[in-house]
Amino acid sequence: MESDRGTTMSRGELWKEIENSGPQEWDRWDREYVWHPFTQMREWLSSQNLTIVAAEGNYLIDADGKRYFDGVSSLWVTIHGHKHPCLNKAILGQLNRVAHTTYLGLAHDMGAKLARALTGILPRPLKRVFYSDNGSTAVEIALKMAYQYWSHHGQKRPRFLSLENAYHGDTLGAVGVGGIDVFHTAFGPIIVKSLKAPSPYCYRCPLRLKRETCDLACADELEQILTQHRDHISAIIVEPEVQAAAGMIVMPEGYIQRVSAAARTHGVLLIYDEVATGFGRTGRLFAMEHSGTVPDFVALAKGITGGYLPLAATITTEDVFEAFLGSYEEFKTFFHGHTYTANPLACAASLENLKILTHTSFLQRIEKLARTFSCILEEQFGAHPNAGDIRIKGLMAGVELVKDRKKREPFSVEKRVAWRTTLKVRERGLILRPLGDVLVFMPPLSSTEDELQFMVETARWALDEVLSS
Numbered sequence: 001m002e003s004d005r006g007t008t009m010s011r012g013e014l015w016k017e018i019e020n021s022g023p024q025e026w027d028r029w030d031r032e033y034v035w036h037p038f039t040q041m042r043e044w045l046s047s048q049n050l051t052i053v054a055a056e057g058n059y060l061i062d063a064d065g066k067r068y069f070d071g072v073s074s075l076w077v078t079i080h081g082h083k084h085p086c087l088n089k090a091i092l093g094q095l096n097r098v099a100h101t102t103y104l105g106l107a108h109d110m111g112a113k114l115a116r117a118l119t120g121i122l123p124r125p126l127k128r129v130f131y132s133d134n135g136s137t138a139v140e141i142a143l144k145m146a147y148q149y150w151s152h153h154g155q156k157r158p159r160f161l162s163l164e165n166a167y168h169g170d171t172l173g174a175v176g177v178g179g180i181d182v183f184h185t186a187f188g189p190i191i192v193k194s195l196k197a198p199s200p201y202c203y204r205c206p207l208r209l210k211r212e213t214c215d216l217a218c219a220d221e222l223e224q225i226l227t228q229h230r231d232h233i234s235a236i237i238v239e240p241e242v243q244a245a246a247g248m249i250v251m252p253e254g255y256i257q258r259v260s261a262a263a264r265t266h267g268v269l270l271i272y273d274e275v276a277t278g279f280g281r282t283g284r285l286f287a288m289e290h291s292g293t294v295p296d297f298v299a300l301a302k303g304i305t306g307g308y309l310p311l312a313a314t315i316t317t318e319d320v321f322e323a324f325l326g327s328y329e330e331f332k333t334f335f336h337g338h339t340y341t342a343n344p345l346a347c348a349a350s351l352e353n354l355k356i357l358t359h360t361s362f363l364q365r366i367e368k369l370a371r372t373f374s375c376i377l378e379e380q381f382g383a384h385p386n387a388g389d390i391r392i393k394g395l396m397a398g399v400e401l402v403k404d405r406k407k408r409e410p411f412s413v414e415k416r417v418a419w420r421t422t423l424k425v426r427e428r429g430l431i432l433r434p435l436g437d438v439l440v441f442m443p444p445l446s447s448t449e450d451e452l453q454f455m456v457e458t459a460r461w462a463l464d465e466v467l468s469s
């Protein structure tokens with residue numbers, strides 16, 4: 001294709017056009033030059049879209065100055081709210097020293113401090129921090145390390161075991177261990193598929209069992225796969241307690257203990273993907289604390305910087321780390337790294353985030369807030385004829401909408417009930433984003449009780465409006 005840039009407009013004019021632009025141009029350029037993630041662009045191009053230009057606390061502000069409560073924490077990352085004075089100060093302080101320096105062959109103070117902090121708040125065996133910059137890479141790193149760990153021990157174990165309904169990111173390795181058909185089927189031929197155990201989605205038990213027996217049966221099935229294939233399996237990967245992207249599927253109590261015990265019994269490594277559940281989201285600092293289990297790897301991202309900058313960490317044990325030690329010529333090195341690994345600005349944000357988060361009163365507040373949240377959801381949706389299942393863990397929740405509550409019959413896909421509900425709530429100053437027909441609530445941990453009440457009440461109002469239209 002030919003470029004007509006130089007001929008139609010000078011560089012000077014281009015910059016002038018950008019500098020003098022306003023909401024109308026931004027909207028036009030967005031439609032003309034941008035491709036949005038997870039978005040059917042034909043639909044996007046013909047819809048009215050929101051342009052966010054600022055934020056404050058738990059609110060996003062659009063180009064017209066209208067404020068919206070950030071009900072999904074800017075896709076599950078915001079913890080203490082936007083424009084938090086301490087987080088801003090930490091980032092600006094670092095900005096005045098150095099914005100970025102490579103982590104390949106050089107160290108920096110912020111990376112060291114953050115590694116100290118992370119290992120100080122995680123269970124003891126998790127003590128080696130490998131940085132990257134998003135959740136998918138944090139997962140890829142755990143998978144590659146697990147595979148190579150066994151290679152270094154003279155064993156070839158090319159398989160992973162993961163769960164149906166799992167979401168571990170969008171890069172090809174992460175898609176291989178994913179189990180959400182709408183996202184993953186399209187790439188079937190170009191990925192290495194993992195072995196899949198059933199997901200303990202007991203509202204719709206994959207084994208067609210009653211709710212009470214579903215979890216045990218799912219764990220049994222996982223054990224069976226392990227018994228059969230364990231010599232070829234490097235690791236099991238799971239999202240502990242909540243399969244988030246699948247629609248906030250909260251695992252039954254005891255299930256994660258079973259997975260963890262099975263990994264130990266059968267001698268395979270265990271990877272926890274806490275990209276969504278980490279940093280207070282489930283009411284504890286990490287979801288693994290609910291089960292009291294400790295994996296060989298934990299992948300962290302999303303909330304790690306309080307939602308300010310991209311950063312991720314894969315944290316493993318000294319046992320795994322030591323398997324990679326040797327002389328250079330042995331090539332036991334972990335040959336993997338990303339250019340912006342351990343970006344110092346992101347590390348500074350993360351350190352400040354952790355400092356606020358680990359304050360005793362903060363976690364106490366979250367526990368109390370989570371109880372209130374649960375009551376509000378129950379009050380608004382508990383008796384709603386179209387709320388099939390209400391799933392809550394800490395400050396993450398999903399309400400699965402159904403056409404017929406008794407039969408658990410879903411709405412037809414093209415009705416897009418949850419989607420239309422989340423567009424409707426914007427009228428009243430709320431941002432939500434659903435997962436299929438699951439209404440998702442992921443408020444910032446800094447939300448007040450009144451804000452939670454507003455969020456859930458508004459969603460219920462919008463749902464009723466959509467259903468009666």
Ligand SMILES: *Cc1c(COP(=O)(O)O)cnc(C)c1O
Pocket residue numbers: 133134135136137139167168169170239244245273274275276277301302
């Ligand atoms: C979001 C998410 C990822 C992927 O993280 P990205 O930063 O979007 O690459 C991986 N695992 C889980 C559980 C997630 O929720």
